[in-house]
Amino acid sequence: GTSGSAGDGSEEGSGGGGSEEGDGDAGQTGGSASGGSDETVRVGLVAEPASLDFTTTDGAAIPQLLLDNVYETLVTVDVETGEIVPALATDWEVSEDRLTYTFTLEEGVTFSDGSEFTAEDAAFSLERVSSDAWTISLAAQLDVVESVEAVDDTTLEVTLAQPSNSFLYALTTRVGAMFDTEGVDDLADEAIGTGPYTFESWDRGSMVTLERNPDYHGDAPYFATVEMRYFQDANALNNAMLTDAIDVVGTVQAPESLAEFEEGDFQIVEGTTNGEVVLSMNQQEGNPLADPALREAVRHAIDHQSLLDTCWAGRGELIGSMVPPTDPWYEDRTGDFPFDPARAEELIAEAGAEGTELRLRIPTLPYAVSCGTVVESMLEDVGLEVTIDELEFPAAWLETVFTNKDFDMSIVAHVEPRDMANVFGSPDYYTTYGTEEIQTLFEEADTGTEEEQVTKLQEAAALISEEAAADFLFLLPNLMVADPDITGLPTNAIKESFDLGDLARG
């Protein structure tokens, strides 16, 4: 798999410490190197993709299924360390002015339709992101790219308009996926990539089947077939696991049900994710929460530990800001607004906001619904009036909260990696924050050196927290349940993909 080869010469592009983690990684995946069985593994998940085309359809389900499994990227993230490591590019160099990236591509890689993967394909794929073909908003991540050139079959040169620290990282996400020049005609139904698995079939409403790619350039994956089975709710998923209809629960949606698995013959994997559960506060002019004091009161009013214990069975991590511990600029900010209902009431009284009515409009997602109830209770304890509306996710929530900003508070997990700038960088975004100060910080972080990036983003995270731009309820855990003999599960879900390459039994 992709992270299996991480140990080899990745020093160029990423920070230090990669090799150490890489070893561990390689050791863990040793089982899969044994070369392949004809077994099938059945992975249960909750959200079925609407299409196979992540270039035009948003949502986490498609990259979760296809990225790193069918499509590969030039570089990828080590899920243990959060560092960028080689994938289809064995090596890369960054020019002095940090504008030119030269990737050396692996040789002998073929697409599942038989054609060879060359720098031509890579250039095609990256250029395509900036074209009209990509319609999803995430494509903007590569706006910084000025030109792409295939120097020879294995050398790709990318020129940026300005230095960008997030560029390389962006290449690890779906926008960095490598397509075949001939393989993009029917992306909605067909997926042609270089990954360890090939797309086999899609039985809409129940499952997608992937087959082992016989010509895979890396180590052949253990399982010959992967069935990604989709369930509409957590309970059905649990039942399937309990009755051995699946081998792995990809994401546990109801942590309270883990108790049931703890009793049985199952392994429970707990890791971390990029999913910050954000209690957003509409601070547009005229809204009650435009008053920073009230926002601070909200942050003080919430007992985060108790909330986590209640609504997510204590699984997950507390974070005080928009940075998960796996990001290099992580700082513990949980102390910024300690649980202090007295202080909250004081702040509310000072603001003259006793009994303010707040509309908490949450999407119909399990964590949001659970947390919403708890948040409501906690805020009412300090004298605010909260009404909860559940909005169907995605459509109704997007329309009401996201587009029309018709809400006071909402709860949603932002699962994209390194999305702090995205979420808090613009006043037009639904978080309605994006002060000029923060925008400058993000700008500087992206264009500055790597060290600057870290410090600026730390500053930004601190600012966001201190100004109570939002409250950060907790970081979603990556919870998986699997048969006890399944190995190679991606413990941390900090990538967009659900990496299947290392899965093995034994």
Add this chain to the structure above:
Amino acid sequence: MTDAGQAPAGGSRGRRLNPSLLVGGAIVALVVGLALLSYVWTPYAPMRVLPVEPYQTPNVEHWLGTDRLRRDVLTQILVGARTTLFVGFVAVGVAALVGVPLGILAAMSPGWLGQLVMRSNDVLLAFPALLLAIMFAALYGGSTRVAMIAIGIATIPAFARITRSGALGVMRTEYVVAARSAGRSPLGIAVRHVMPNVAGLVIVQASVSFAIAILAEAALAYLGLGTPTGQASWGRMLYEAQTTLRSAPHLALIPGAAIALSVLGFNLFGDGLRDWLDPRLEDR
């Protein structure tokens, strides 16, 4: 020769109450009582997350235990009765308010108008509550209101039909002809004669529809299209209890029993009422 001579003994007033009516009435009264009680007293603040252990089984402090989010189950059951009754009342109210006049209109206008009303009614019949609720939820998101209105609209045909058939019967009676020849206007006849005489049928239908509405609400809550979190609802409780069905079965059983019991109550009540109002059963 008809049974004219028996008349003094007949009439609904002299009829004996049947067990269905009594048991059903008692259950309905209980549910209504619980709902009313919840306005003046609940063991804990409604829907409040309490600083106690979750998943408690029934005990002295929490008579019906606590749920995953550390809320008192009894409180939720009490307040949930309110939601249940509210949904039922509004749904049945909407259905009756629209369906009954439509049925009467259809019965009283023999021509194309009556036909049109009944045919439209049949078209509406093709949209069951669940389908409407799914459609409405897409429009407005799932909420108690959507559930009520969807169930209400879907129940209109039932009321229109039963009212029409009852009203047709009334329109054939001689007292309606007598009223016409006494100079009553059609509206006067509708109000003075038809409505009171179909009231029995409508009440029976209302009781049965009420039961159906309770079930529909529960089903909608299960699909996530009904009462949202933050409001107590039996359907919602049941839905939320699913993931801990085996570790904390009481969280599912209690609201499940509450739903089943009140549906049973309204059904029995409706059946009993029907028997009580049906003179044919009297002499047999």
Add this chain to the structure above:
Amino acid sequence: MTDTPAIELREVCRDFRRPRTSLREAPPVVRAVRDVSLTIGRGERFGIVGESGSGKSTLLRLLCGLDRPTSGEILVEGRSIGDQPARRLGWLRRRLQLVFQDPMSSLDPRLRVHDIIAEPLVSQGIGGDHADRVGELLEQVGLDREAARRYPHQFSGGQRQRISVARALAPDPDILVMDEPVSALDVSVRAQVLNLVDEIVDGLDLTLVFVSHDLSVVRHVCDRVAVMRAGEVVETGETERLFAEPRHDYTASLVAAIPDLHTALAGRTAQDLARGVGPTS
């Protein structure tokens, strides 16, 4: 003006359209009343007899302005009722009132007797002390004033028929129309109601139109009779004459088929009835 007849029918027809039974043929038409011309004088006791489906009730509905003739003209006390909308028939409602067959279904079970009897007064906006008027009417038909507070189901068939009569008398009509008023009653009660009708028609000087399929009853009550068959009036005449020497064959067969206690005891058998062998033979 006194010599204008109470009711005059001029070539009255009423057709009912039945649902289509075939695509090609026109929908069948039931001619419930055809070309009926009748004159009923003031103070007359006029009977209409005929078998089931012969159009008696339809004719009555036309008379009472409850239905429209397909063609022809109907005059009540000289005024035409055919071409007026129902709203404008107030005067007719005051002049002419109806009593129905079924003592169970002709009174609204949900209304108190008072409201039932006062209904014509209320509907026609007739003022005055209704309670008093109702009490008066109840006494007139031989019921207690107390009865006003009770519901119809608390009365027997005969009593209910009395209430019907009281209701009909409420607006002080000149014409009383009765559709089979005794055919649902037991013989003993039937006699009571017939006596009451007798008494009231005489006492109030009413014109009576009395419909029945029971020829013996019509014979007892009426001075003049019209015999209907299949929507047509086949014969009209003085009751006694018509029974004694029917001119139309149909009338004859009808008369012959009436079972009669005296002739039966005299030996007339069922076979005689069926063969139309008259009482005299």
Add this chain to the structure above:
Amino acid sequence: MVLRLLHRAMVFVLSVLAASVLVFAFMRVLPGDPARVALGINASDDAVAALREQFGLDRPVVVQYLDWMRGMLTLDPGIEFISKAAIGPQIADRLQVTLILVTTSMVLAVLVAVPVGIWMAVRHRHVDGVVMSAASQVGVAIPAFLAGIVLISVFAVRLGWVPSGGWAVPAQDPVGFLQRLVLPSVALAGVQAAVLARYVRSAVLDVLREDYLRTARAKGLRPVQALWRHGLRNAAVPVVTVLGLQLATLLVGAVVIERVFVIPGLGSLLLDSVAQREILTVQTVVMVLVVATLLITFLVDALYLVIDPRLRTGSR
């Protein structure tokens, strides 16, 4: 009779048309732009507009309606906006699943409800009849999904006799198919049977009071024989009505059970499409359900003519 059928058929067609306008109009007022959902959180308005155009959502409403109707009539309602999958075959697949589930449970329900209902009616004054009647009342009161959840918990999770859900194509995996069919059918059938049995009971009770049943007994038939030969056919009319209604509601109502048992039926397709704002799919599925319902009503009506000769002549 032919005329009456023609008349009903005409009513059916008109109803379908009326329903199609309703459904179409409804879908146009749905908030939540499918283009926006497809493009996601940060899409620009231009991109959304472009996609709307690509989806054909910018055309006049009448054109869209006619286009859709033509698609429906040619059994090719088009492709989905987002997944680009053809809608027709998808619906056909899902409908097949739902139909199998619904008919199986209806058949089960009828097999149980008819004898039980008759029994309850005939023995309505006896202890067993009353007990059965009470049991059926309780059966009616239990939400189907609760029954489903409990069945799964007991028979799938605890006992492990059958899978907890999912679906198998009968031709490929007959055993798996049957195994997966059992619990959902039983869950659906149980509640339906309880409802149906109550209707059978009351229809039979009504018939038992009819004069012709007394005539039949006066001819020398014993009560059960009389009921069998003369009563059941007459009791069938109200029962068939209810059966039709149940079948119709079940087409949609099965969605709950489909959810519980993770069955890829039409109802789940509807829910998913609503969530994705696949308007075309939603309105087509709704239309299919509505047409099916109206068709059932029409067939039930036709069935009346077979059962009850009184209805065959023009008059009622």
Add this chain to the structure above:
Amino acid sequence: MSGAGDRAVLAVEGLDVGTGHTPLLHDVSFAIGRGERVGLIGESGSGKSLTALAVMGLLGEGLHARGDVRLSGRTPATRNLLDVGEREMARLRGDAVSMVFQEPMTALNPTMRVGAQVAEVMRIHGTRDKAGARVRAVELLDQVGLPDPAHLARSYPHELSGGQRQRVVLAIALANDPALLICDEPTTALDVTVQATVLDLVVRGVQERDAAMLFITHDLAVVATVCERVLVMYGGRIVEAGPVGEVFTDPRHRYTQGLVGASDLAGEQGRRGRGALPTIPGTVPPAGRFPDGCVFRSRCGHATEECATLPGWTARAGAEEQQGSVPGEAGRAAGYACFHPAGDAA
């Protein structure tokens, strides 16, 4: 029992019928001989239908009958029908004893062709094979005077008029040549001319078969036309019995007297002058509310304290002579139960 008892087709002795709480029939006793036509009259609610149903064993659930009902004809009258099981009773119904009901509109199964309904009764009792029953059904329909019987046999009940339906019912009742035919107001719902034909058919039908007939009606003129003997019922009791001519010209019981007076609209000399009709005051009380003693005393102008005790059966003078045709319990054939009979009081 006298030798005449053998000639009684139906002998009812001390029949009581009631629900759990309310007695409805008391001590009903009568007998009908072969070829005899007996009328049963009385106002609504007097218990006429109950009597018939009790004999047929068709009382509704919740009603109990006690007493002795014996039927002979084809089978010897050895067994009390009230003790006979349902299976055996069913064998008698439609065969040895059959019944015509009041409502022709509802008495036939609407979903079955009338020919089949006629044939069925023969198939049930095995009197004909399938084909034979079909042929015989058409014959019977012809016998009851239906036009084009072969075609009509293929119709459904709703395609026939009320009179035609009642003839079909009659054909069913006569199909197996019953020894006893019970008619419960068979012509009340019919027009006079149709009534005349149906009455004629009924009488001819029983005469041809030499069957006994119990004919229930509330119309005195019809009884007088059809029957030889009449039983007058009131409040669940037979209050008077006797030959039609005697009972109607010289009623003894005060109830009979009132009934005859009230129904005699035409009077003896044709149309009555517009004088008041004689009436019976009040109305028939509902079941179970009849007074003790003489059931009629609450409406009787002649009632005295004595009437509070049950009046015994008084045989009509000269009843002994008529005894010849009347089998069974002597005395009950012609007589009355009244302390102040008409005629005596005068």
